[in-house]
Amino acid sequence: MARQLDVFLGSAKIGVLEQDDHGALWFGYDPKWLDSGGAVPLSASLPLREERYRSKECRPFFAGLLPEETSRKLVARRFGVSERNDFALLEQIGAECAGAVSLQQTGEMPRAGMASYRRIELGELEEKLRGLPKAPLLAGEEGIRLSLAGAQGKAAVAMRNGAYLLPLDGSPSTHILKPDGERFPGLVENEFFCMRLAAALGLDVAPVDIATAGSIRFLQVARYDRRADGSEGWTRIHQEDFCQALGIPPEIKYQNEGGPGFKECFKLIRGNSTTPVFDVLKLFDAMVFNFLIGNNDAHGKNFSFLYDGGETRLAPLYDLVSTELYPELSLRMAMKVGKEKEAARVLSKQWLAFFEDAELGPTMAIQRMRTLATNARKKSPALIKMAPMASGVASIVERHAAAMLALGWKS
DSSP, rough: OOOEEEETTEEEEEEOOOOOOOOOOEEEEOOOHHHHHTOSSBBTTTTOSSOBBBBHHHHHHHTTSSBBBBHHHHHHHHHHHOOOOOOHHHHHHHHHHHHEEEEEOTTTOOOOTHHHHHEEHHHHHHHHTTTTTTSSGGTSSSSOOOOOOSSOEEEEEEEEEEEEEEOOOTOOOOOEEEEESSSSSSSHHHHHHHHHHHHHTTTOOOOOEEEEEEEEEEEEEETTTTEESSSOOOEOOEEEHHHHHTTTTTTGOOGGGGOOOOHHHHHHHHHHHHSHHHHHHHHHHHHHHHHHHHHHHOOOGGOOEEEEEEEEEEEEEOOOOGGGHHHHTTTEEEEETEEEEEEGGOOOOHHHHHHHHHHHOHHHHHHHHHHHHHHHHHHHHHHHTTGGGGGHHHHHHHHHHHHTTOOOOOO
């Protein structure tokens, strides 16, 4: 027997996600939504139409809402469902997702404003953050129905006047909490340093701070897809990552597996952004910055569109981390520069190919690269005082910046 979930954008029901008797997914827009004057598509990969979308067409978007890798396995285990069953996972945790998407049982409505929250004291927060390796996203906690993409253990909370609130029954969260893990020591200061350095260079990034709950230190990231609504509540703002917008499932997010490369990302912006000239330059800066910090994991799910007020813009940057700091992680970049997979082998020839993929003139692009590299070297020392454990990241930035500034530009 087919199973169904109502799909909402904010408080508006826009369609139905169905799993048929064979386990395949189907998505169809609600006729009332299609007939409304303000109908917008759920995804750039799912344009408005009367015909339903088959699993191959709609699964990349919906699977892209779910956690990945070990986190996905653990969440599935907590609920006693198959980790390969996207529908069953969304049924359990899809009430509060990235952007404005909410999936509900037939007849239910998404929570909004101050619908349902429970204050959590620091002692309890410490306990819950300590338990994330076994229960990512606080899966299995009574009333928690929240899903975020990515493999890292994290929790989502709402914050008011410095107090932490657990969002219950799919109520909007406002901050993502990411504690250190045993596998990658210093990850909190690593990401804090990279995010703050990007902000110091003028890049648009999600606001971050380092906070503590007892003995647990964590990165506190303000969600850019939530906005205070003026009545002590929060409004969801829709977003989607580049893999979702391109119709690429999360399990093949890396370029060498079939995921997008730089060329596809720049083309996507030019075809969808309300202000493509500005967003192309923002993406260019982001790509160069990831190279400077040694972030080899900058794949298509780490870039997103934000849909707000009728505009489509490149969302603020997030998940900026130096993966090069950890020797056990691959040196292969998620997206090639030219045809080169490893940063250490990227020379002027590969950069010129990158400029061509971005459809940017080399003179302007070289000047912008040099400016970012020069400023990164200047700004790093002050940030080390705030994040001493990130000194290794600063050394990586210095090495990559020096190499970038020493390039000769004969093709």
